[in-house]
Amino acid sequence: MLILNEQHLRRALTRYLQHYNTARPHRGIGQLSPSQAxxxxxxxxxxxxxxxxxxxxxxxxxxxxxxAS
Incomplete structure (x- = not known):
């Protein structure tokens, strides 16, 4: 991913942080996301x-x- 400016960096980091805490499985907590743990x-x-x-x-x-619904 090519970061264009500070605003783009902040938006990308915010979206990744949300993904990291709500959807990404973590090996240390049994392949659950922190919100599922x-x-x-x-x-x-x-x-x-x-x-x-x-x-x-x-x-x-x-x-x-x-x-899919």
Whole structure:
């Protein structure tokens, strides 16, 4: 990612910090995100019965997956 100016840097860091604390799995806390570690692990879902939607974040550097509605 090429950072253009201070505003772009702050926006990129803010978005990454949000991803880091709410979505990124951490090995030290059992592959949970910090927000999941506080509330407990999510209920397992059988993905064979659902469609999955991929969402690129951070300019495509990272992907997140959600159940498609």
């Amino acid at each position: 506080e509330s407990g692990p999510p209920t397992p879902i059988d993905l064979a019965t659902h469609r999955v939607h991929r969402r690129a974040i951070h300019g495509g550097l990272v992907s997140e997956y959600q159940i």
